[in-house]
Amino acid sequence: MCRHLAHVGPRPVTLASRVTEPPHSLLVQAYAPADMRGGGTVNADGFGVGWLDGDTEDAVGHSYRQPVPMWTDASFLDLATAVRSTAFVAAVRSATVGMPVSVGACAPFRDGTRIFSHNGVVRGWPGSLADLAAELDTQTLMTLEAPTDSAVLWALVRRHLDAGKDPADAVLDVVTRALAAAPGSRLNLLLLTADQRGEPTLVATAIDHALSYRAGADGVTVASEPLDDDPGWTSVPDLAAVVVRGRDATPEVTSLT
Secondary structure, eight states: OOEEEEEEEEEEEETHHHHTSSTTOHHHHHHSOSOOTTSOSOOOSOEEEEEEEOSSTTOEEEEEEESSOGGGOHHHHHHHHHOEEEEEEEEEOOOOTTSOOSGGGSSOEEETTEEEEEEEEOTTTTGGGHHHHTTSOHHHHHTOSSSSHHHHHHHHHHHHHHTTOOHHHHHHHHHHHHHHHSTTOEEEEEEEEEOTTSOEEEEEEESSSOOEEEEETTEEEEESSOSSOOTTOEEOOSSEEEEEESTTOOOEEEEOO
16 A cells, blocks of 8 residues: 655755655565555555655656565665755655556656655545546646556646645545545645645645654654654654645645545
8 A cells, every 4th residue: 555755844955864765764664564454564666755846946856666576775865864854745656556666656746846755545446536537638638657546646746736726625635525426535645746835735635544653853754653752753644635735844644424
């Protein structure tokens, strides 16, 4: 079912500070997850990171993805200690049976300064999402990065963003409609965007899967599983969303019911 995390803060930190260095970092969760809830035992079908570079209107997005276990990529483990950012998303993947193991299927997906991850599964795929996917134009469908539920969810979110919809509203609309079309789906979504001033917005949903967040002087980190035993971690209730608007913002938790 994958594991993912996102971080937004006032000062740049290394990717390693969240992704590879903590006692229960995303790297550890790749081979020893604590709360997969029956969705596999390891996350060895790829990984990726996406980050924002720049703090003002010149912010740009970058990403690095590989269809291999994170622990096998020595270059990334080195890169993560050097790259610093105030806002990033990272994910490790456990592929759903029948879906491809490829770079294009690895989260996070990125479009400019928009970065997206899905931890979970859409039940009844692909038929259950057919009506929603029909709202996408033919070119979008033909250029999906992979034939997966996550790629379709990303395209639906991106469609709303292209139309000028608020990032939180875009994610919550897609989650609500996907859950209605495919009851029982696990829809933990992460979306990181930057506005024209370079200010980030982070949206994270918890739908039938684990999610926690920690807020402190160094920013807000949202993760499938706490990265350490710090008592500051707060579990997000099921059917809820966490929204962080800005590098110095306090996380807001909103019920989806």
